[in-house]
Amino acid sequence: MTVAFTCPCGKALRAESVYVGRWVKCPQCGNSVQVPQAAGAEPAEPVGGAAPPDQAAFGGSATRVPCGLAIASLIISLVGAFFVPVTLCFSPVIVLAICAGVVAIVLGIIARKQIARDPNLTGAGMALAGLIVGITDVALGVIAIGIAVACILFFVTYSRW
Numbered sequence: 001m002t003v004a005f006t007c008p009c010g011k012a013l014r015a016e017s018v019y020v021g022r023w024v025k026c027p028q029c030g031n032s033v034q035v036p037q038a039a040g041a042e043p044a045e046p047v048g049g050a051a052p053p054d055q056a057a058f059g060g061s062a063t064r065v066p067c068g069l070a071i072a073s074l075i076i077s078l079v080g081a082f083f084v085p086v087t088l089c090f091s092p093v094i095v096l097a098i099c100a101g102v103v104a105i106v107l108g109i110i111a112r113k114q115i116a117r118d119p120n121l122t123g124a125g126m127a128l129a130g131l132i133v134g135i136t137d138v139a140l141g142v143i144a145i146g147i148a149v150a151c152i153l154f155f156v157t158y159s160r161w
């Protein structure tokens with residue numbers, strides 16, 4: 001027996017009744033939809049028996065997977081953290097560290113929102129780590145630029161004497 005339901009995007013979906021209450025991914029919009037209880041007499045089975053591939057049961061997508069953005073956020077923030085010590089040799093690199101930090105923060109925030117909305121996604125801890133390391137990248141970058149500016153101001157002042 002199958003349950004017919006409709007995704008908020010308007011796509012008519014159909015899942016095996018064993019998936020009632022579980023979250024499946026809509027093949028059209030990609031959002032997760034909870035399979036509802038069968039509402040009494042459902043419309044007839046699809047004409048011709050077999051359902052089209054995109055209306056079959058989506059059991060495979062009901063497994064929990066890490067959110068890709070959470071992984072990206074963590075990796076980019078770590079790349080940014082790598083740039084901070086490199087800056088000691090070549091200061092313009094700090095701009096890359098700050099950019100990586102900002103990207104990691106944005107991705108981390110988006111990832112945490114997606115994870116909060118989609119119970120099939122994991123990686124909230126990873127997204128949080130990316131967020132924290134990203135903030136650290138930006139903070140260290142700003143401090144490094146502050147020190148550089150202070151040094152330049154010091155030498156400019158000194159050279160006038």
Ligand SMILES: [Zn+2]
Nearest residue numbers: 007009026029
């Ligand atoms: Zn949809």
